[in-house]
Every structure is written in C-alpha cells, then in structure tokens.
Amino acid sequence: MHINWFVFLAQIFNFLLLMYLLKRLLYGRIIKAMDDREANIAARFAEAEELKVKANEEAELYEKRNQLLNETKDRMLNEATMAADAKRKELMEKVRVEVDQVKIRWQDMLSREQDAFFYDLRQRAAKELYATARKALRDLADADLEERIVDEFLRRVKALDEEKSVQMRKAISGGGNRVTIQSAFGIPALRRTQIEETLKKQITNGFTINYLQQPEIVSGIEMRVNGHKIAWSLNEYLETLVENLTETLQKEAHAA
Amino acid sequence: MEVVSLNQISPDQVIIWSWWFITINVTMLYTWLVMAILVVGSWLVTRNLSTEMNASRWQHFLEVIISIIRNEIREMTKRGADSYIPLVGTLFLFICVSNVLVIVPGFVAPTSSITTTAALATCVFIAVPFYGISRIGFGHYLKEYFQPTFIFFPFHVMGELSRTLALTVRLFGNIMSHEKVIGILLAVTPFLFPVVMQVLGLLIGVIQAYIFAILSMVYIASALSAEDDYPKEVKEEGSTA
Numbered sequence: 001m002h003i004n005w006f007v008f009l010a011q012i013f014n015f016l017l018l019m020y021l022l023k024r025l026l027y028g029r030i031i032k033a034m035d036d037r038e039a040n041i042a043a044r045f046a047e048a049e050e051l052k053v054k055a056n057e058e059a060e061l062y063e064k065r066n067q068l069l070n071e072t073k074d075r076m077l078n079e080a081t082m083a084a085d086a087k088r089k090e091l092m093e094k095v096r097v098e099v100d101q102v103k104i105r106w107q108d109m110l111s112r113e114q115d116a117f118f119y120d121l122r123q124r125a126a127k128e129l130y131a132t133a134r135k136a137l138r139d140l141a142d143a144d145l146e147e148r149i150v151d152e153f154l155r156r157v158k159a160l161d162e163e164k165s166v167q168m169r170k171a172i173s174g175g176g177n178r179v180t181i182q183s184a185f186g187i188p189a190l191r192r193t194q195i196e197e198t199l200k201k202q203i204t205n206g207f208t209i210n211y212l213q214q215p216e217i218v219s220g221i222e223m224r225v226n227g228h229k230i231a232w233s234l235n236e237y238l239e240t241l242v243e244n245l246t247e248t249l250q251k252e253a254h255a256a
Numbered sequence: 257m258e259v260v261s262l263n264q265i266s267p268d269q270v271i272i273w274s275w276w277f278i279t280i281n282v283t284m285l286y287t288w289l290v291m292a293i294l295v296v297g298s299w300l301v302t303r304n305l306s307t308e309m310n311a312s313r314w315q316h317f318l319e320v321i322i323s324i325i326r327n328e329i330r331e332m333t334k335r336g337a338d339s340y341i342p343l344v345g346t347l348f349l350f351i352c353v354s355n356v357l358v359i360v361p362g363f364v365a366p367t368s369s370i371t372t373t374a375a376l377a378t379c380v381f382i383a384v385p386f387y388g389i390s391r392i393g394f395g396h397y398l399k400e401y402f403q404p405t406f407i408f409f410p411f412h413v414m415g416e417l418s419r420t421l422a423l424t425v426r427l428f429g430n431i432m433s434h435e436k437v438i439g440i441l442l443a444v445t446p447f448l449f450p451v452v453m454q455v456l457g458l459l460i461g462v463i464q465a466y467i468f469a470i471l472s473m474v475y476i477a478s479a480l481s482a483e484d485d486y487p488k489e490v491k492e493e494g495s496t497a
Contacts, residue, residue: 003371004268006277010284011366011375018291018350023342026298029305030322031338033315036307 146185152232153221154198160230168228169204175226177207182214183221199223266432267364268371283369290354290366321349328470332477340476343383347376348469355431355461359454365461368431370424377423380472381416388479397479423471430464 160168172179181187181195196209220233270282301314311319325345330337354365366372388397401412434457441450 003374004279004281006279007268007281007284007369007371008375008378011287011372012379014284014287014291015346015350015376015379018294019342019346021291021295022298022346022349025295025302026318027322027338027341027345029302030315030318031326031341033302033305033307033311034319034323037309037311040307 146187147191149183149185149221149232150187150191150195153223153230154194156230156232157195157198157202157223160202165203168225168230171226171228172204172207178210179207179223179225180210180212181221181223182212182217184213184215184217186213187211187221266369266371267366268369282364283366283372286354286357286364287366287372289363290350290357293357294349294353325469329473332473333480340387340473343379343476344469344473347380347472348465351376351427351468352462352465355465356458358431358435358457358461365431365435367427367464368435370428370432373428374424376427376468377420380423380475381420383472384416384475384479387476391480400479419471419475423468427464427468430460434460 179199187195192209192211199207199209217233220231222229222231222233267282267286271279272282272285273280297314298318301312301318304312305315306312322341322345325341325348326337329340329344333340351367354367357363358365385397388400401409434453438450438453438457441453
C-alpha cells in the first residue's frame, strides 16, 4: 500500500473546496436562518411580554374604570331611587291633599244638597201638613186653622210665668217699645185686637205692634222682641220630623 | 479462496485516467460524487430558507444536524463555536455521507482509501496550529510545546504526528476492513448474515464520522486550552515583577 501524493494533495484541495462551498451554501445560511429565527422568536416573546404588560395595565385600568362605573351607577341608582321615593311621597301627598280637598268639597256639596233637600222637604212637608191640618181642622171642628194658631199663640202668651213675663217686658222696653209679630197668613183686625189686649194684659202696656206677613213661617205665628220670641209654628213639628228623617237617611247611606 | 494483496484492496488502485503524474482514480471520482451530493443538496435546501416557523423538512433536518454539531463544539470550546463549524461539520458530513453511501451497490467509500483519510487527518494536523496561533499567537502556541520543560518538545511533536497517524489509520482501518469483512462473509455465509453486517456497517460508518469529527475538535480544543492559561501567566508575571 502506498500513497499517491497527487491524489493526497488533490483530496486536501477537494476537502478545502468542500469546506468553502459548504460554508457558503450550508453553514452560513443555516446558522443565519436559525439565528434570525431565534431573534425573531425572542423579539416576538419580548413583544408578547410587552403586550402582556400593556394588556395587564389596560385590564387594570378597565377594572378601575369598571369599578368607578359601578360605584357611579350604584350612587346614581340610589339617588334616583331616593328622588323617586321623594317624588312619589310628594305626589302622594299632593294627591292626598287634592283628594281631601275634593272630599271636603264633595262633602260640602253633599251637605248643601242635603240641606237644600231637607229644606225643600221641610217646606213641602210643612205646606202639605199645613194644608192637611187646615183641611182636617176645618172638616173636623169647622174652625179655621189660622184661628187655632192664633188661639194657640194667645194661650202661650197667657201661659207665660212671671219670670218670663219680666224678661219680655224688659226686652220690649229695651227694644224701643216695638213688637213685631210675624205670621204666615194675614191676621184679621179682630184677632189683632185680641192679641194686643192679651199682650197688654199679660206683659206690659205702651208699645206698638208691627205685623208682618212672612210666607217662610209655615203655618205659624211668632212674636219677636229684642232677642226674645214667643211663637207657635208647624216648623217645630216639622223640624222633629226632619231630624228623624235625616237620621234615617244617614243610617241608610252608611249602610250602603 | 484467493488471498488479495494490500495493493488490491484500496480504491486508489483503480485508475480511471492518468497522464504524467496526474492520476484520476475511483477515490477521487467518488469524492467528487459525495461533494456534489453535499453541495447540490445544500444549495437546494438553503436557496429558500425560512426564518419563520413554516420551514421545510429538509431545512429542519439540516438545522438539527448543524445544531448538534454546534452544541458539541460549544461544549468543548465554550465560545466561538461558529468558527469551527466549517472544518468539523465538513469532516463529519463528508465522512458520514461517504460511509452511508456504501449501501449503494458499486459505490466505494473514499474513506476506505488511506490517501483520503491521510488528507483529512493532515487537514486537522494543519488546522490545530492554525486555530491555536490565530487565538493565542505564535509565541504562546509554540511555548506550549516546551511545557513543562524543553525536553518535552520532541514528545509533543511526536504526539501531534502520532495522533494524526491514528486518525488516518483508525478511519481507514474501520471502513476498509468492514468492506473486506462483508466481502468475505458473502463468500462464506451468503444471504442473511451479510445484510445484518451491512446494517452494522452503517452504524459503524456514522460512529466513525462522529469520532473523527469529535477527535478533531478535541485536538483543536486542547490547542485552545492554553488561551485560558495565558492571562493567568501574565498576571503571575506582573505580580512577581
């Protein structure tokens, strides 16, 4: 075995040539590609880390904002709730006041209507009673009801006790010695004379009588002297009737 | 059985063309073939390299090989691995491809020629002082040959020569002998057993390539080890002065 020195040198040259070519075509490029990839990956990691830090900061920021928003929302909700409650109370109070006012007005109106109704009823009843009584008295006793009323008035004057008489006398003298006799009907002259005599005899002399005809005094006669009064009227009975009737109507209204 | 002479067992003896002292034999032909495969393959793979994740399979394959070589060198030299990759990587790839292509019928590995292995070992023999001097300077490199005393200079020179010879003969002996063993086995026990030996031969070929490259790197690294001692010596000299 021997070594061919030309082949030996040629193989050295071949190896050096191969080394050069591989350095150009393989190692340099592959190493550069690997280094670039590593740098690329490192850059991506760095970028990802940076993005992560930014994302964390953003998340923290948004968390704070969210918390602030929640707090603001809760506060606004509480304020709105409180304002709504206050407004509701105010409106309720206003409505209550209005309802009370309406109720009062309605009650007033009802009361007025009731009063008007009973007044009217009383008037009608009195007139009816008056007409009925007069017709009955006329039919039964053959006497005029007005006469009976005057008689009853005279009877009451005569039935005055001493104390009452004194009061009336003082009243007449305090009122300028003027006496007003009101009646629902016209009093004949004869009966006027009887009244005047009875009064003078029972109470005092020296006064003048003024007769007035008032249709409002239903079937009655009354004497007014400075705050004192002697009277007879169907109104007394009618008022009792009206009171009873009112009581009955109210009971029925409550029951309804 | 005919006994063959040593002259007949080397591809160097198969002359294709010859003129004066210029000789083209099979060893050179197959060397060019291996070179062509490596160069063209490298060019095909590296012409469209990707620095992204979507690299080709061949690129990944070459990157794995280069990474392994790079890491091996880095473990031994600790720094500046990329400057040794052309030498060590080319040694490994050339020897490995030459040895693996043995399974192709008709192919004779150039590494079974002592001329080729001697050329490769000579390259390493030259590379060791080249890298050593370029790193630590001629004076300090030469100084290593006289350590611990000048008496050791001839032993250092003999060591250099002997390990170059060892590199040459180790690779040549392993590859050449394996081919001859396969040939003998084919004559003695045909069929199954030579196939198993052929597979074993592939393993041996890769291992021999690895051993040659690693030993080359070890020799270079040993020459570079003085680089670490140099600043230390300067410091000691400075303190004594």
